Amino acid sequence: METSLRDFKGRFTEALVSLLWKQWEKLGLAAWTSEEVAWKWPVDLEALVFATTLVKEEDQRLYHGMQVWLAHYRRLLHTARLKRIWRRYREYAAQMNLPVPEHEEVPGASFRAEPARVREILGPPHWEDPSLVWLKLRALLGAGVRSDAAVYFLYHNLGTTFSIAREMFVDQKSVHEVLRLWEWGGWVRRFGQRRGYTVSPGLRACLQEPLGLRELPPYMNTARVMLGMLLVKGLVQRFLEQPDEYLLSSYLREVTPLLREAWEGAGVPLPDPLAHPGKAYAPVFLHALLELFRRIGRTAGPQRTEAGFHRVTRKGGTGVSFTERDMYEAAYRVLRRRYPAHEGWKIVPQFEGVGYRPDFVVERLDSRGTLHRVIAEVKAECRITRAHLRQLNAYTRALAGGGAVIDAKILIVPAGADTSAVPNDIQVIYLRGFRCED
Numbered sequence: 001m002e003t004s005l006r007d008f009k010g011r012f013t014e015a016l017v018s019l020l021w022k023q024w025e026k027l028g029l030a031a032w033t034s035e036e037v038a039w040k041w042p043v044d045l046e047a048l049v050f051a052t053t054l055v056k057e058e059d060q061r062l063y064h065g066m067q068v069w070l071a072h073y074r075r076l077l078h079t080a081r082l083k084r085i086w087r088r089y090r091e092y093a094a095q096m097n098l099p100v101p102e103h104e105e106v107p108g109a110s111f112r113a114e115p116a117r118v119r120e121i122l123g124p125p126h127w128e129d130p131s132l133v134w135l136k137l138r139a140l141l142g143a144g145v146r147s148d149a150a151v152y153f154l155y156h157n158l159g160t161t162f163s164i165a166r167e168m169f170v171d172q173k174s175v176h177e178v179l180r181l182w183e184w185g186g187w188v189r190r191f192g193q194r195r196g197y198t199v200s201p202g203l204r205a206c207l208q209e210p211l212g213l214r215e216l217p218p219y220m221n222t223a224r225v226m227l228g229m230l231l232v233k234g235l236v237q238r239f240l241e242q243p244d245e246y247l248l249s250s251y252l253r254e255v256t257p258l259l260r261e262a263w264e265g266a267g268v269p270l271p272d273p274l275a276h277p278g279k280a281y282a283p284v285f286l287h288a289l290l291e292l293f294r295r296i297g298r299t300a301g302p303q304r305t306e307a308g309f310h311r312v313t314r315k316g317g318t319g320v321s322f323t324e325r326d327m328y329e330a331a332y333r334v335l336r337r338r339y340p341a342h343e344g345w346k347i348v349p350q351f352e353g354v355g356y357r358p359d360f361v362v363e364r365l366d367s368r369g370t371l372h373r374v375i376a377e378v379k380a381e382c383r384i385t386r387a388h389l390r391q392l393n394a395y396t397r398a399l400a401g402g403g404a405v406i407d408a409k410i411l412i413v414p415a416g417a418d419t420s421a422v423p424n425d426i427q428v429i430y431l432r433g434f435r436c437e438d
Contacts, residue, residue, distance in 0.1 A: 047085060228259040
C-alpha cells in the first residue's frame with residue numbers, strides 16, 4: 001500500500017494543479033491548457049484561491065500568477081467567504097489529525113505587481129465563457145452575499161437562510177438581510193418556515209439577461225469539492241509517513257460526501273463505502289478519484305521540456321530526436337510574445353483535441369465584435385513540403401467561416417529548416433532551441 005500511495009500522491013498532485021491551471025486560464029492568467037476536457041462548471045474564485053494557496057509549494061509559478069491576478073482584480077474577491085472556507089478546512093483537518101494552518105491565509109493583500117509583469121501574464125477574463133457566471137454576478141452586484149445568494153437561486157428553487165449560508169459558505173445573518181430586501185422587491189417569497197424562501201421566475205430572468213447567458217453551466221459546489229481534494233492530499237501525506245490502511249479508509253469514508261457531486265457531474269461511478277469494508281475502501285476510493293481527474297482534469301498549465309538543444313538531421317528526413325510535442329512550450333511562448341494577453345488575445349492549443357486540428361489557434365474579438373484568428377502549425381521537420389502547406393491552408397479555410405477573419409498563417413519550425421517552398425502569405429517562426437543540422 002505504501003508504494004501505491006506514493007505513486008498516487010504524485011499523480012494526484014499533478015492532476016490537482018492541472019485542474020487549477022484550467023480555471024485560472026479562464027480568469028485571464030496566461031497559460032495554455034488542454035481543451036479536450038474543458039472546465040464547464042461555475043468558477044468559484046474563493047475556492048480557487050484557497051486551493052491554489054494550499055498547493056503553492058507544488059507550483060510556485062501558479063501561486064505567483066494568482067497573486068498578480070488578485071492585485072489587479074481584488075475587488076472581485078469575497079474575503080469573508082474565503083476565510084469561512086479556510087475555517088471549514090481547519091475544522092476537518094483537526095478532526096483528522098492533519099496539520100492545521102494557524103490562520104486563514106488571504107494572499108495578495110499587500111502584494112504589488114510590476115506593471116510590466118501584469119501585462120506579460122495577465123489578460124482580461126474570458127467573460128463570454130458561461131463558467132464565469134459567478135464572476136459576472138460579482139461585477140454586477142459586488143463581491144458579497146448578494147452575488148453568492150444570486151448564484152444559489154440560479155440553481156435552486158427554494159432554501160432556508162441556514163441551507164443557503166451552509167451551501168455558499170457565507171454568514172446566515174447576511175443572507176437573511178439580503179433576502180428580506182429581495183422579498184420586498186418581489187424576487188423571492190417566503191414559504192412555510194419562518195426563514196424559508198422560494199425564488200420568483202422573474203429573478204432568474206432578471207439576472208440571466210444582463211449576464212448574456214442563454215443557458216447556465218452545470219452546477220458543482222467547487223468549494224466543497226476542493227475541501228475534499230485538499231483533505232485527501234493531506235491524508236495521503238500523513239499515511240505515507242505513518243501507514244495505517246484501516247484508519248486511512250475510515251477517514252476517506254468521511255471525505256466521500258464532499259466529493260460526491262464531482263463524481264456524479266463527471267459521470268464516474270461513486271465508490272460505495274458499504275461495499276468495501278475495512279481497509280478495502282482506500283484503494284477503491286483512490287482509483288475512483290484518479291478516474292475523476294482523468295475525466296475533468298487532464299494536463300494543463302506550463303509544460304516542461306528538457307534544457308538544452310534538440311538536434312535533428314536532414315539526411316533523408318530521418319533522425320529526428322524530438323517531436324512536435326517537445327516544441328509546444330517554446331511555440332506557445334513565442335506566440336504569447338507576439339499576441340499578448342493584455343491585448344485580448346487568447347491562445348487555444350488544440351493538439352490534444354478530438355479530430356484533425358491545428359496546433360494553436362490565436363483569437364480575439366475586436367470592439368466591433370469581429371473575431372480575428374491566427375492559425376499556427378508546429379512542424380518538427382527540417383524541410384517544409386507542399387503537403388505541409390496544404391494542411392495549413394485546409395485548417396485556415398475550415399476556421400475562416402462564421403464571420404471570422406484570418407489575420408495570419410504561421411508555421412513554427414526548428415532553426416535551420418528548409419522553408420524555400422513557403423509562399424509569402426505564410427509567416428515562418430524558427431525556434432532556436434531546436435536545430436536542424438546538415
